[in-house]
Structures are given as structure tokens and as C-alpha cells.
Amino acid sequence: MEEVSTGIRAVIVEPSQLPAIWDQLAELLAPACEKSFGQDTIQTLRKALISGNDRVFVVLDDEDIIGAVTYSIKEFETGLRLLDIGYAGGVAMDTQMEAVIAMFKHLQNAFMCDRVRIVGRKGWVRYMKQFGFVDTHYSVEME
Numbered sequence: 001m002e003e004v005s006t007g008i009r010a011v012i013v014e015p016s017q018l019p020a021i022w023d024q025l026a027e028l029l030a031p032a033c034e035k036s037f038g039q040d041t042i043q044t045l046r047k048a049l050i051s052g053n054d055r056v057f058v059v060l061d062d063e064d065i066i067g068a069v070t071y072s073i074k075e076f077e078t079g080l081r082l083l084d085i086g087y088a089g090g091v092a093m094d095t096q097m098e099a100v101i102a103m104f105k106h107l108q109n110a111f112m113c114d115r116v117r118i119v120g121r122k123g124w125v126r127y128m129k130q131f132g133f134v135d136t137h138y139s140v141e142m143e
Contacts, residue, residue, distance in 0.1 A: 045087065
């Protein structure tokens with residue numbers, strides 16, 4: 001696992017490492033999947049992570065997993081590359097954010113992405129503004 005930061009730290013999880021920590025990841029990420037309006041379940045997310053279509057990093061406090069964030073790289077015909085953050089979950093989020101933002105920057109540089117994008121509920125949009133994120137789009141849905 002590749003680590004970024006010290007103390008509370010973010011660590012990239014390789015697909016081959018998923019079986020050993022899946023139960024912990026599922027516990028952290030299932031609530032986000034449940035709020036995805038049917039886009040994903042924890043089972044479909046597991047499949048995407050195992051296949052490598054999506055990736056995940058965890059946040060550790062000592063050896064305890066306290067957070068998980070999924071991501072993918074999206075490349076547009078224009079050449080724009082996004083580090084696209086899919087799902088996040090954890091405990092004591094305020095204590096994790098320094099490590100999470102450091103990992104965002106690391107991944108952005110490593111994958112030569114132009115921007116980092118998070119799609120989330122309005123509470124997340126407001127919360128992430130303190131880290132330099134700006135709202136660019138709004139999404140509404142109706143059944």
C-alpha cells in the first residue's frame with residue numbers, strides 16, 4: 001500500500017488487498033451507496049473495485065481503518081482529466097481531512113489530472129469549500 005501523510009494517514013489499497021479488508025470497507029462505504037439513488041449498491045461497488053474500474057484508499061489511525069474513499073480517472077475528448085471521487089465514508093471526518101486532501105493532491109499529480117471532482121449532497125459541497133473546492137454543477141432527479 002502506498003501511503004501519504006503521517007499520523008492519521010491515507011493509504012492506497014491495491015485490488016489484491018481488498019479481500020483482507022472488505023468487511024471494514026463495506027461497513028464504511030455502504031451508507032454512501034445507500035444514498036446513491038440506485039446508482040450503486042455495496043455489491044456493485046465491490047465489483048468495480050475488484051475489477052480495477054474504480055480504486056479506493058483508506059485512512060488509517062495507527063492500524064485502524066477510520067475512512068475510505070473511492071476514485072476513478074475520467075478522461076474527456078477535450079483532453080481534460082479528472083480525478084473523480086465516487087464514495088466516501090468514515091468516522092471522525094474532521095480528523096481525516098488533512099490526510100484525505102493530501103491524498104487527493106497526490107493522486108491528482110500521479111495521474112496527471114487537471115482537477116479533482118466530487119459529486120455529493122449539498123452538505124458535502126458546503127463542507128469541501130474550506131479545502132478550495134467550488135461548486136460547478138447542481139443535479140436534481142425525479143422518478
